[in-house]
Amino acid sequence: MEKQSRHIFSKVFTNAVLIIFSLSCIFPLIWMFYSSLKEKRVFNADVVGLPSNPTLKNYKRILENPDYHIFDSMFNSLRTTFLSVLLIILCGFIVGYIIARVQFKLNRVIYFVFLLGMLIPIHSLLVPIYIVFKNAGLTDKWYTLIIPYVAFGLPIAIFLVEGFVKGIPVALEEAAAIDGSSFSRTLFSIILPVTKPILTTIAIIQTFACWNEFSFALVLLSETRLQTVPLAMKQFSGQFSSDYPKIMAAMLLTMSPIIIMYFVFSKQIIKGMVAGAVKG
Structure with missing residues (x-):
């Protein structure tokens, strides 16, 4: 019984650690997304907080401006x-x-x-x-x-x-x-x-x-x-100040091909990484 309890505790602890590591990897992407929905002044006032009035203006400005x-x-x-x-x-x-x-x-x-x-x-x-x-x-x-x-x-x-x-x-x-x-x-x-x-x-x-x-x-x-x-x-970065919500919107747009490719080929990528590691 004691051995079984140790096994359960070890499994729960391992899963908890893996979940924490996973969240630490996912959170920056989530933060970038909801920060891109903020106005510049709102972002400067509260960097981490959720946007009270989400807006797509940053994406619209990037896509409509031919200079970018x-x-x-x-x-x-x-x-x-x-x-x-x-x-x-x-x-x-x-x-x-x-x-x-x-x-x-x-x-x-x-x-x-x-x-x-x-x-x-x-x-x-x-x-x-x-x-x-x-x-x-x-x-x-x-x-x-x-x-x-x-x-x-x-x-x-x-x-x-x-x-x-x-x-x-x-x-x-x-x-x-x-x-x-x-x-x-x-x-x-x-x-x-x-x-x-x-x-x-x-x-x-x-x-x-x-x-x-x-x-x-x-x-x-x-x-x-x-x-x-x-x-x-x-x-997107100026000499004296930077519009971080716009930068994050641009980053998400430019990251989209890589993210889509990863999700489309995720099984092949994982198989290749695992098999390559085992073979090596």
């Missing part, structure tokens, strides 16, 4: 993020598999060169990359940000894929070769589905990294029509 370019920035971020993540997954998968499976003279050298990309502080390369891009005429293009995003996303992708592929039995590929499967067919029809969990993990990491990236976008883009979401958010 909110939809253009969302489209730019979606395009850049999608293409960057796609290239990172494709190139990371192919290179990671070759390094893990194909033995050649410079195998380890190439692998460690890629790993060095994880050790170099990204922001220390802002000036050199800007100079190279400026001289090459690559600034202020729709594809400008894709190049550095892929370059800095590949090392972690290759590292994760290489480690995952090493855990896949070689007999799987040998059996495919005996059946007459070509290298490309084995790679994309057999190995690719097996590595889906780790590729999902990479996609999650890189999607948030590309969507939220600010430094390269600030340095490499100067035209308003090409600005991404983080750059668009900068214009």
Whole structure:
């Protein structure tokens, strides 16, 4: 009886802790939402309190004001993020598999060169990359940000894929070769589905990294029509004061694609994260 009571207490305590952690993660989003329904003066008077007279004026001002370019920035971020993540997954998968499976003279050298990309502080390369891009005429293009995003996303992708592929039995590929499967067919029809969990993990990491990236976008883009979401958010802050309810309304609008994507693919994301962690 005592053992059963301890088990119940332990279960209740664990659930209570998890609920508290969950609420701590959800509350900021809820706070942002109801704060976006306040007027600026009401928000300044009571930051945490609920709005007495909720209004959608902040959303209306953002959507009706063409100077904010909110939809253009969302489209730019979606395009850049999608293409960057796609290239990172494709190139990371192919290179990671070759390094893990194909033995050649410079195998380890190439692998460690890629790993060095994880050790170099990204922001220390802002000036050199800007100079190279400026001289090459690559600034202020729709594809400008894709190049550095892929370059800095590949090392972690290759590292994760290489480690995952090493855990896949070689007999799987040998059996495919005996059946007459070509290298490309084995790679994309057999190995690719097996590595889906780790590729999902990479996609999650890189999607948030590309969507939220600010430094390269600030340095490499100067035209308003090409600005991404983080750059668009900068214009809502003034030099001496900020309209926080309007900022929160803009944040919720720009977060909506990521939130929708999460809820649509939540099962696949959770499966991928769990499976990738167990495999690794």
